[in-house]
Amino acid sequence: MFEREDDSVERVIQHLRRSVSIDPGLDARVMREIAQTPSPRRRIWPPPRPVWPLLAAAAVLGAILIARPWTRDTTSGSDAFQFVLVAPQAASVSLVGDFNDWDPARSPMQTAHGVWATVVLLEPGRYRYAFLVNGVEWRADPGAPASKDDEFGTPSSVVTVGGRGEGS
Amino acid sequence: MILTALLLATQVAAQDPRLERLDPETRSAVAAVVDSAHGVGLPVEPIIQRALEGTTKGAAGPRIVAAVRGLAADLGTARSALGTSASTPELEAAVAALRAGATPQILAHLSDIRRPPLTMALSVLADLVASGVPADSAAAAVLALAPKARDADLVEFRRAVERDIALGAPPGTATSIRVNAGAAPGYTTSSDPNTAEHSSSLRPRRP
Numbered sequence: 001m002f003e004r005e006d007d008s009v010e011r012v013i014q015h016l017r018r019s020v021s022i023d024p025g026l027d028a029r030v031m032r033e034i035a036q037t038p039s040p041r042r043r044i045w046p047p048p049r050p051v052w053p054l055l056a057a058a059a060v061l062g063a064i065l066i067a068r069p070w071t072r073d074t075t076s077g078s079d080a081f082q083f084v085l086v087a088p089q090a091a092s093v094s095l096v097g098d099f100n101d102w103d104p105a106r107s108p109m110q111t112a113h114g115v116w117a118t119v120v121l122l123e124p125g126r127y128r129y130a131f132l133v134n135g136v137e138w139r140a141d142p143g144a145p146a147s148k149d150d151e152f153g154t155p156s157s158v159v160t161v162g163g164r165g166e167g168s
Numbered sequence: 169m170i171l172t173a174l175l176l177a178t179q180v181a182a183q184d185p186r187l188e189r190l191d192p193e194t195r196s197a198v199a200a201v202v203d204s205a206h207g208v209g210l211p212v213e214p215i216i217q218r219a220l221e222g223t224t225k226g227a228a229g230p231r232i233v234a235a236v237r238g239l240a241a242d243l244g245t246a247r248s249a250l251g252t253s254a255s256t257p258e259l260e261a262a263v264a265a266l267r268a269g270a271t272p273q274i275l276a277h278l279s280d281i282r283r284p285p286l287t288m289a290l291s292v293l294a295d296l297v298a299s300g301v302p303a304d305s306a307a308a309a310v311l312a313l314a315p316k317a318r319d320a321d322l323v324e325f326r327r328a329v330e331r332d333i334a335l336g337a338p339p340g341t342a343t344s345i346r347v348n349a350g351a352a353p354g355y356t357t358s359s360d361p362n363t364a365e366h367s368s369s370l371r372p373r374r375p
Contacts, residue, residue, distance in 0.1 A: 102224040125257035143294035148266040151235040160291035162319035
């Protein structure tokens with residue numbers, strides 16, 4: 001049993017010791033293939049996969065912090081102002097002023113049980129305005145300062161939006 | 169060619185379609201005022217708005233023209249008092265203050281003691297007068313508060329005076345009392361969210 005095993009080992013050794021004929025052009029072909037194969041580059045960007053979720057989260061967080069959608073519109077500097085008039089008998093009320101070219105069609109007010117309201121974005125400045133009730137009757141805002149420089153004989157009010165995020 | 173370019177640049181009114189709401193005669197006169205104002209570097213938007221206000225309110229043409237001419241003149245006075253760096257909102261507020269009785273000297277003094285923008289300070293001055301406060305008292309109050317008060321402080325000051333007047337206080341007395349209270353060290357605004365400097369409320373504010 002041991003002798004037969006030794007014979008097998010010997011046969012393997014003899015087989016491995018046989019000379020092998022190699023094509024003399026093998027080296028040249030191998031080197032040519034190597035030269036034509038693109039070398040693997042060291043990847044600097046994008047970074048390895050596990051970093052991507054962190055970078056994406058950071059980008060989203062940064063965008064939110066910059067945009068600050070929960071605050072006022074910082075890109076235009078404008079601020080939302082709500083104008084309200086209690087007029088239970090009115091069929092229509094429009095807000096007209098320096099901020100909408102005194103055009104009654106631009107800011108029609110919506111009503112809920114006689115309370116008319118609308119919201120307008122205003123940039124810093126001093127604006128004169130009034131309410132036009134039923135298309136014919138001019139009313140000042142009872143909750144705002146009156147405009148004294150009214151050359152047209154109808155009441156107007158004033159809203160001032162400050163330049164440092166303040167308003168009256 | 170340069171003259172043509174200058175001519176085109178100065179004729180801003182002719183290109184503003186909003187003025188088509190005016191009748192031709194009034195439009196021509198208003199356009200002349202607008203172009204003249206533009207030519208000397210005054211803001212034209214307030215003038216256009218005043219003309220549009222007039223026509224929406226059904227005012228006669230001559231009345232509209234008189235209004236825009238007067239406004240252009242007052243804008244010029246305001247700019248002379250505040251300087252050429254004054255913004256359009258500041259000039260508009262200064263016009264209101266002038267019409268309330270403030271002198272150009274008061275405006276100039278205010279611009280010396282308060283860093284811009286002066287819009288709120290000037291507007292509060294005009295609004296106080298509209299509430300019945302004598303012009304000299306209103307001017308003195310604003311000048312006293314102007315160096316240190318924030319815009320929100322001035323707004324709250326005006327509201328406090330208006331409340332006192334509504335409760336029966338003489339306007340001048342109410343102003344004096346509130347100035348003395350406001351000039352005291354540590355003066356801060358009320359907790360009114362509408363005037364809180366760092367209010368993050370999403371609610372639109374009331375005028």
